[in-house]
Amino acid sequence: MKITEYxxxxxxxxxxxxxxxxxxxxxxxxxxxxxxVDIKPIITKNEAGTA
Incomplete structure (x- = not known):
């Protein structure tokens, strides 16, 4: 198992x-x-969209 999975x-x-x-x-x-895992990622395309 990788550290990211932990x-x-x-x-x-x-x-x-x-x-x-x-x-x-x-x-x-x-x-x-x-x-x-049952975690939903909220992903943006750029820094302006994140703000």
Whole structure:
């Protein structure tokens, strides 16, 4: 199991239902791991959309 999968499981155990962010190469492992838990990613396309 990868560390990102442990992080997602930890977040889910602690009641996290959503994560917010931008898809990029450096965080792609996190978004791959979120598919294995019941946490919904809210992904924006750029910084202006995030604000």
């Amino acid at each position: 992080i997602m499981q930890y977040l889910k155990i602690n009641g996290v239902d959503f994560i917010f962010g931008m898809s990029a190469g450096t965080v792609s492992a996190i978004y791959d791991a979120v598919n294995n």
